[in-house]
Amino acid sequence: MKKKKMDDQHFDKTIKGRLENFEGPDFDPTALADLRYRLASITTAPWYARYRTELIVISALLFFTLFNVLWQSQVEVNREQSFIQVMDSLKTSQRIIIDLQQRLSALRRITSDSSNASSKPMTPMAEGKLNEVDNLLSQLLEEKGNNDPSVIALLGQVSEFLRSEPGMNGDQSPPATPLSLLPSATYHFPLPASSDSARISLDQVTLKENGGTAEAKEKHLTAAMARELKKHFQKGVGIRLGPAASLSAITYSPGPRVPSVGGGLMSDWILSPSLSMETGIIYAPRFYDREGSTMMELQNLPGVDESLGSLKEVDITSQVVQFPLNLKLYVPLSRRTEGVLGGGYSFLLYLRQDLEYGYQFNDDFDGRFQGLKSTYEQAKPRFYPGTLNLSAGTSTLLKNDARLEFSLYYQYGLGDSGLEQVKANSFGLRTAYWFTIR
Structure with missing residues (x-):
């Protein structure tokens, strides 16, 4: 009991000493006015500000698709009718x-x-x-x-x-x-x-x-006859244009597997009824995160500040644009359906990368660990090694002379990319809606 009383007296003495030695800052009226001015000048960013680029791309794709659908509904397509006339x-x-x-x-x-x-x-x-x-x-x-x-x-x-x-x-x-x-x-x-x-x-x-x-x-025409007719009446190089969308799973090495959604505008240059060259632009953002004991190889990333504590996690959002160049082979399955086999190369352009770091440090006051976050932005566009593309799917001719294409695709990374310098492979499903221009 006596020892406990001495501990209480020691604690009271410590608190009393700190309070007696404490000197409060002088009151500064201008500081309060400055604080109010700063609070008034702070604007809260809306929730969609972070995804502004993605929303712009999606809106542009939706507008283009809607415009083409309305345009195709107003314009009479004579290609199918010409085939019927030729057959007659x-x-x-x-x-x-x-x-x-x-x-x-x-x-x-x-x-x-x-x-x-x-x-x-x-x-x-x-x-x-x-x-x-x-x-x-x-x-x-x-x-x-x-x-x-x-x-x-x-x-x-x-x-x-x-x-x-x-x-x-x-x-x-x-x-x-x-x-x-x-x-x-x-x-x-x-x-x-x-x-x-x-x-x-x-x-x-x-x-x-x-x-x-x-x-x-x-x-009914057989697939072989339909192909021969196309081959005979095709004059020059045909052109198809349309939106494309993809859903894939990206596997990073080293790193996790994360889903990704992409979309863009593609063109298909018809060299013959059985061969075409596909190109265009695809916007496909990438998300990469690491945490825990696997952070050693990421210590050299730009923007890491060891004075804030030990690095525990990093989230990297990359705005990536792909420029594919694929050669596609068409195999007739029926009069309106063709099998499609493709292969080619995609160029990778990183428009911007946003890095968010998570640190952990020991608070000396209460002895507990605290968390702190910092950000770093790389806004300089840069090309990285691209991907090898393989795909297989079907292409179906619709009544308005448009084509709907579905394919499974695999992209193999040919080198390390991004500030994180990791190799990314992806596998997923892609669809494209082709409008016949010529």
Whole structure:
């Protein structure tokens, strides 16, 4: 009890001594006025100030997408209609050629069956069939022109037949043979003015004899036929333009795995129906944080102040822009859907980096550890080693001649990047909405 009383007396004596030795500062009226002025001049930054750049980019993307959708809805897209018109023209020419081939076969059969008959003048039936062939040839010449390879080949067959068959010189009397009794055959129609002929066989056209006229019924185009048509009618380099968005997981080495969302404006240069070159600009911010015992290699970061205490954590926000350059290969899956395989390289530009440090120090007054934060900003743009890109997905043709593309992609970092000097690999999903410009 006596010892406790002495401790209390010692404590009271210590407090009394400190209070007696304490000298308060002189009151300064100007200091209070200055404090009030400073408090009035302090403005609280709104919550969106930190994400101003991201919001501007997202707003621009939304505006561009909305503008293009409205523009596409107002402008009539004629590309699909031109394909339909071309197919109608091809089918019409195909029907004429098939009819001519059948009539030539009928005439050959007539002359073959009557090759041993006595010489007689040409009957009205044979003369009528020749007139039908002549009319069909005239119609074909008017539609296709005399330089078309299919017309030249057919005219050669007719000329050879007229020269070689004695029945066409008035020697034979051809019997009547219905065209419906002729054997079916498969003919091929080469596309005009093309080094690679797209063959359209009769298994894609259904013929029906109705009053001597062959009528065709359209079947669905195969993926190969659609590609051949695109290849034939493509003039120069095609251009697609549209917004793109990505959702990925970035793995830092060393460091954690964090999610990331990006978006930008892309262009696709169509070199051929099976090959294109993709480029554009993608804004993809990166977030990197380290804490605890893994901070030793980050002691040399700019802005670290050891006088504030021991460094315990760091959060780095990087504003990163990518400039991809990818080569894409298209594999037809159906008439409107294609598989897409891509590979290329992305340039990395760091626009700005914001570093936030967390320190811990021992408060001598109460003996407890306290936390303190400081910030550092690197606002000078700088290029870093880029990434190797690989992707695989599908591209679907929509009714308005636009395309919707989904793909899985992987980006492999080719070097250390950022002030933190770490390698970043990412894997995720990307989508793009392509508007056909040309």
